[in-house]
Amino acid sequence: MDFRLGEHSDAFRAEARAFLDEALTPEVKAQMEETGIHHNWDFHRKLVERGWLAPGWPVEYGGQGRDRLEVLAFAEEFQRAGAPTYGTGTTLMIANVIRLIGTEEQKKLILPRALGGEIIIVLGFTEPESGSDVAAAQARAVRDGDEWVINGQKMFTTNAQDADYVFMLTRTNPDVPKHQGLTTFLVPLKQPGVEIRAVHTLSGERTNLTFYTDVRVDDGMRIGEVDGGWEVMTVGLTFERSGAQGGESVRLLSAMEHWAATTTDEHGHPRSEDPSIRARLGRAAAENEVSTLLARRSAWVESTQGTSGVEGSMGKLFASEAITRQGADFMDMLGPDGLRSMGDPTAIEDGAAEYSFRFALGATTYGGTSEIQRTIIAQRGLGLPRSR
Ligand SMILES: Cc1cc2nc3c(=O)[nH]c(=O)nc-3n(C[C@H](O)[C@H](O)[C@H](O)COP(=O)(O)OP(=O)(O)OC[C@H]3O[C@@H](n4cnc5c(N)ncnc54)[C@H](O)[C@@H]3O)c2cc1C
DSSP states (O other), X not given: OOOSOOHHHHXXXXXXXXXXXXXXXXXXXXXXXXXXXXXXXXXXXXXXHTTOSSTTSOGGGTSOOOOHHHHHHHHHHHHHHTOOBHHHHHHXXXXXXXXXXXXXXXXXXXXXXXXXXXXXXXXXXXXXXXXXXXXXXXXXXXEETTEEEEEEEESOOTTGGGOSEEEEEEESOTTSOGGGSEEEEEEESSSTTEEEEEEEOTTSOEEEEEEEEEEEEEGGGEESSTTOHHHHHHHHHHHHHOSOOOHHHHHHHHHHHHHHHHOBOTTSOBGGGOHHHHHHHHHHHHHHHHHXXXXXXXXXXXXXXXXXXXXXXXXXXXXXXXXXXXXHHHHHHHGGGGGOOTTOTTSGGGGHHHHHHHHHHHHTTXXXXXXXXXXXXXXXXXXXXXXX
């Protein structure tokens, strides 16, 4: 068994690191920290210039045809560096859905602009009354000739303020079981009737509430069949759960290692000799290895057997719960000094532990909460009967 990603992946990882050293400037990082927006147009366009927006895509669609393990090595570096990739990620996720099941017109209209860095696409699944139970969506789409009229509300439409389209899950038939009356559309966001309100979370991220009043969308922007939205969602959500995991934990551990190696306690003893500090660092290192390996297994399953399912859920579940444990553990280790935040010159390691402690709250929620990931693993992995 060889857990390494191979020579090509190592070479691509080195190129990614060199790119990040240049493109992920202190200004880009500061902007993310100040605004909570994990999308940066300059950074995004630099990726496009390098041809790296979708390195794993086929060349004819604007990718580089790199294999799944190369793409994972690349993604590991971006995540470990804390690069602003959320807008890139949602755009590619939906562009991928269009590439696989969209019409020829949709591919022509959307893919060159998405891959060319001109537009970003965001996700409109969650509503005030439906998050985990995403199939309970109520935002209504009613047909009017060649168009549809949309009325409703979406929660947590992250990056809507920068986006051109929202990939929206709507209810087109309220009279059938919930999974059978859904349809997905690519709705242009820059039009009358769309209202975007900022929401700043405790994790430090900016997301949005979005409201839709008599918003019109052409039938040509329907993705999949009428009332066939659940099948489309199944394709999309698989992409959301696969990918690199645990980058934040790697960054946090490296900051804590640096602190332990370079400071002394009140008696002048190096902190790196304190058994309790060593135990916490050792535990985190083992957890980070597991997160990395679970994501690598998921990528390997994808590259050999098509899409991954339960492996992606396991990776997401483990990594997001690991950063939750580590954030709390390291805050405990640092004591009250650990409470100072990023940007405060007196903060320990630029507030890395405090930031991770808050960041973890969101990580176990988006992309499906921990309870939902466990349910998926129990049903699809262990074959237990479906819950409600
Ligand atoms: C920062 C951030 C960004 C986000 N970005 C987006 C985005 O861009 N687009 C988008 O559409 N959504 C986005 N989301 C929404 C995210 O996907 C949802 O928050 C998530 O799916 C949970 O839904 P909810 O918040 O309605 O919680 P609920 O579903 O109401 O869950 C509340 C609690 O009940 C538990 N629970 C629910 N159902 C079950 C069950 N069947 N069994 C056991 N426990 C259960 C949950 O695990 C959770 O602990 C974002 C969320 C956050 C925090």
